[in-house]
Amino acid sequence: MLAAVILAAPGTAAAADWYFKPSKNHQPATTEPEYKALLKKYDGIYIGDITKKEVYFTFDNGYEAGYTAKILDTLKKEHVPAAFFITGHYIKDQPGLVRRMVREGHIIGNHSWGHPDLSRISDEKYKMELEKLRQAYTELTGKRSMPYLRPPRGTFSERSMKLAQEQGYISVFWSAAYKDWLRDQPRGADYAYMQIMKRMHPGAILLLHTVSSDNAEALPRVIHDLKKMGYHFRSLDDLTAKKQLPAVFW
Incomplete structure (x- = not known):
């Protein structure tokens, strides 16, 4: 992944772009010590667990490109659970798919209503972005709990x-991913397979985007x-x- 970019603007707190350091030979990925410290501090x-295979x-769903149903078919066939992080656009545009995710036992996570940089908006706007999505989810599914948050673009600050913690969310980043969100640059299922597998390691939280046809095609083989x-x-x-995560998590 690209190196971290530290952002700072006059009158705002420093923000950062999440990134991980992939290791070779299926060894666990790592990240910056200061990032680990923030994760530990704010849950x-x-x-x-890097001691277990x-x-x-996890999938990010900002909009639908026609591949999510195929991904869900694969997950159902293989009995694999997943978390789908959705936006306001997605829940309005694809209520049927969201209901299906819930019906088939997957987690629905909050990816914010409008996909802004959460590290740069006001506290009031921040709370509105999460609560508006949560309310729409409750209205659609009848479920009130939405405990997981993935910050849009992976940008964050203390x-x-x-x-997020104050609003009852667990911030979820990732230790395995590749550049799979560019729809105009398909590379094929073999490419997606290789990119995913070479980053795989025990305890991996894998980030994929459902807009990728390559991912949908590669997933059964993966x-x-x-x-x-x-x-x-x-x-x-x-x-x-x-209740207690091993020290290796941090």
Whole structure:
């Protein structure tokens, strides 16, 4: 991934772009010590238990490009749980798919209403972005709980992470991902497979985008081969249910 970009504007708190440092030979990814410290302080996560061959699938859904149903078909067939982080546009445009995600046991996470940089907006605007999406989710599904937040673009600051915690959210970043959101640059299922597999490691929280046809095509093979390698697929709820996280998380 690209190196971290530290942002600072007059009168605003410093913000950062999330990134991870991939390791070779399926060793766990790492990130900056100061990022780990903020995650620990504000109950955020980016990786699971690195002593276990467990994987956490997460998808960002800003808009629909026609591939999410195929991804859901694969997850259902393979009995793999996932978390889908949705926006206001997505829940308005694709209520049927959101209902299906819930019906099939997946987690719906908050990706904000309008996808702004949460580290640069006012406290009031920040709270509105999350609450408006949560209310729409409750109205659609009848479920009130929406405990997970993925900051749009991966940008964050100590203030934004503190606000997330105060609003009852667990900030979810990632330890495995690749540049898969550019729809005008398809590279094929083999390319997606290789990019995902070379970043895989025990405890990986994998970020994928549902707008990628490459991901939709590669996913069955990814899941099949991870199973052959001894990996198990877990839900974010399984991870956060552990009351005390091992020190290796940080």
